Amino acid sequence: MIGVDTAKIAEQLGTAADTATAIPQLAAETGLDVDGAYAVQTALVQRRLDRGERLVGLKMGLTSRAKMAQMGVDEVIWGRLTDVMRVPDGGAVDVGEFIHPRVEPEVAFLLDRLPEPGEPLGSFTDAVRAVAPAIELIDSRYANFTFSLPDVIADNTSAAAFVVGPWSPVPDGLDNLGVLLEIDGRVAQVGSTAAILGDPRRALDEGIRLAGRHGVRLREGWLFLAGAATAAVPLRAGAHVRAVVEKLGTASLRAAS
Numbered sequence: 001m002i003g004v005d006t007a008k009i010a011e012q013l014g015t016a017a018d019t020a021t022a023i024p025q026l027a028a029e030t031g032l033d034v035d036g037a038y039a040v041q042t043a044l045v046q047r048r049l050d051r052g053e054r055l056v057g058l059k060m061g062l063t064s065r066a067k068m069a070q071m072g073v074d075e076v077i078w079g080r081l082t083d084v085m086r087v088p089d090g091g092a093v094d095v096g097e098f099i100h101p102r103v104e105p106e107v108a109f110l111l112d113r114l115p116e117p118g119e120p121l122g123s124f125t126d127a128v129r130a131v132a133p134a135i136e137l138i139d140s141r142y143a144n145f146t147f148s149l150p151d152v153i154a155d156n157t158s159a160a161a162f163v164v165g166p167w168s169p170v171p172d173g174l175d176n177l178g179v180l181l182e183i184d185g186r187v188a189q190v191g192s193t194a195a196i197l198g199d200p201r202r203a204l205d206e207g208i209r210l211a212g213r214h215g216v217r218l219r220e221g222w223l224f225l226a227g228a229a230t231a232a233v234p235l236r237a238g239a240h241v242r243a244v245v246e247k248l249g250t251a252s253l254r255a256a257s
């Protein structure tokens with residue numbers, strides 16, 4: 001890790017996102033490790049904050065086997081969400097602003113007050129005010145959407161945009177709700193919230209623990225994406241995407257053509 005230029009790597013990833021131009025993977029060549037990669041992610045997101053974006057939450061990645069298998073990386077990761085990444089429910093994105101966008105169905109939490117660091121989490125319903133179906137649009141800045149673990153962490157876990165559907169009070173069970181991803185009215189992926197670490201509530205424990213290692217505390221009012229329940233699907237111009245989560249309803253997104 002000695003001699004890794006965090007600022008330079010963050011700049012390369014930031015420019016790749018800003019110009020929708022893929023870059024080669026960086027970690028192997030630069031010797032970037034996981035801790036170094038989170039430092040790059042911090043610098044990369046700071047670049048967004050410096051131009052006026054606001055941090056609005058955290059996202060988990062690779063919390064399901066389907067995603068781990070699809071991406072060939074088998075560790076849970078986390079990234080940051082900003083206000084500019086949020087697309088209103090039913091809203092449109094321009095695929096030209098992304099390199100090779102993919103969509104995946106998720107579950108979102110609206111965070112309540114969390115305990116001080118080191119204190120136990122208490123009940124899930126104390127920590128989470130509401131839950132919602134969501135769609136995450138991921139867009140790796142690396143060519144061919146391929147990366148190593150430090151690469152994807154440095155790239156803010158491919159975060160690009162997200163949609164949150166209507167909020168509901170926390171239902172009794174969150175651990176086995178059916179999940180569908182529909183593209184143009186056809187089912188593209190089928191899954192269950194059980195795919196998310198056995199229970200998406202566990203994703204919050206992991207998020208608190210893993211982000212805490214890097215000095216990041218989750219805040220009241222933040223959004224939390226628990227991770228995709230199924231593999232991600234390429235987003236084509238003109239497509240209409242719906243994520244349906246049993247008991248929670250639907251989030252939707254259009255890709256302007």
Ligand code: OOG
Pocket residue numbers: 060061062063064067071104136138139140152157158226227228
């Ligand atoms: C990394 C991000 C994974 C999820 O929900 O598992 C992720 C990627 O697949 O590019 O957001």
Ligand code: MG
Pocket residue numbers: 059060061104106136138225227228
């Ligand atoms: Mg995701």
